[in-house]
Amino acid sequence: xxxxxxxxxxxxxxxxxxxxxxxxxxxxxxxxxxxxxxxxxxxxxxxxxxxxxxxxxxxxxxxxxxxxxxxxxxxxxxxxxxxxxxxxxxxxxxxxxxxxxxxxxxxxxxxxxxx
Amino acid sequence: xxxxxxxxxxxxxxxxxxxxxxxxxxxxxxxxxxxxxxxxxxxxxxxxxxxxxxxxxxxxxxxxxxxxxxxxxxxxxxxxxxxxxxxxxxxxxxxxxxxxxxxxxxxxxx
Numbered sequence: 001x002x003x004x005x006x007x008x009x010x011x012x013x014x015x016x017x018x019x020x021x022x023x024x025x026x027x028x029x030x031x032x033x034x035x036x037x038x039x040x041x042x043x044x045x046x047x048x049x050x051x052x053x054x055x056x057x058x059x060x061x062x063x064x065x066x067x068x069x070x071x072x073x074x075x076x077x078x079x080x081x082x083x084x085x086x087x088x089x090x091x092x093x094x095x096x097x098x099x100x101x102x103x104x105x106x107x108x109x110x111x112x113x114x115x
Numbered sequence: 116x117x118x119x120x121x122x123x124x125x126x127x128x129x130x131x132x133x134x135x136x137x138x139x140x141x142x143x144x145x146x147x148x149x150x151x152x153x154x155x156x157x158x159x160x161x162x163x164x165x166x167x168x169x170x171x172x173x174x175x176x177x178x179x180x181x182x183x184x185x186x187x188x189x190x191x192x193x194x195x196x197x198x199x200x201x202x203x204x205x206x207x208x209x210x211x212x213x214x215x216x217x218x219x220x221x222x223x224x225x
Binding site for chain 1: 149156157158159160161164202213214215216217218
C-alpha cells in the first residue's frame with residue numbers, strides 16, 4: 001500500500017483481556033517500529049525490527065508486551081492481561097534501511113482504551 | 116529524557132514564514148537533527164533532517180548553527196494545515212530509540 005496501515009483504528013477492551021494490534025508497513029521497508037503515545041505525552045519507543053535480525057525489545061515496558069513480524073512484513077503487537085495504564089495510541093512506523101536515516105513513515109495508530 | 120528544548124507553543128499568521136527554534140546544546144558529533152510534526156489524530160510525519168549543513172526540501176528548510184547547538188525549522192509560507200505539534204529530535208542515525216519530547220504546538224491563524 002501507499003502508507004503504513006494499522007488495525008484496528010480503535011479498540012476498547014476490558015481489563016485483564018489480551019489484545020492484538022496489527023501493522024502493515026510500506027512495501028519494501030525493511031525496518032519496522034512500534035511506539036506508544038499516552039494522552040498529551042511524547043512518543044515512547046517499544047520495539048524495532050530490522051530484516052531478519054533479532055528485534056530490539058529494549059523499550060517494551062513489561063513481559064505482558066510482545067511483538068512478532070512475520071515474513072519481514074506484517075507485525076503484530078500483543079498485550080496480555082491488559083491494564084488501564086496500557087491505554088494509549090499505539091503507533092507503528094516503517095523505514096527504508098536500518099535506523100531510519102531517511103525518516104520514518106508512521107501509521108495513524110490504534111487507540112487502545114482499557115476499561 | 117529528550118535531548119532538545121523547544122518552546123511549548125507558537126503562533127504564526129497564514130502566509131507568513133514560521134520559524135521554529137530548537138536547542139540541542141549537548142548534541143554529539145554523530146547525531147543528526149530530525150524534525151517531525153504531528154497533526155491532531157494522526158501519526159508523526161517526517162519533515163526534514165540534517166547533520167551540519169543547512170537543508171531544504173519541498174516542505175521546509177532546516178538551518179543548523181555552526182556550533183550545531185541549535186537549529187531552526189522554517190516553513191516559508193505557513194498555511195492553516197500546518198497547524199500541528201512540531202518535534203525536534205537528535206539521534207545517531209542507527210539509534211532505534213528515537214525520543215520525542217513535548218514539541219512545539221504551532222497554530223497558524225488566518
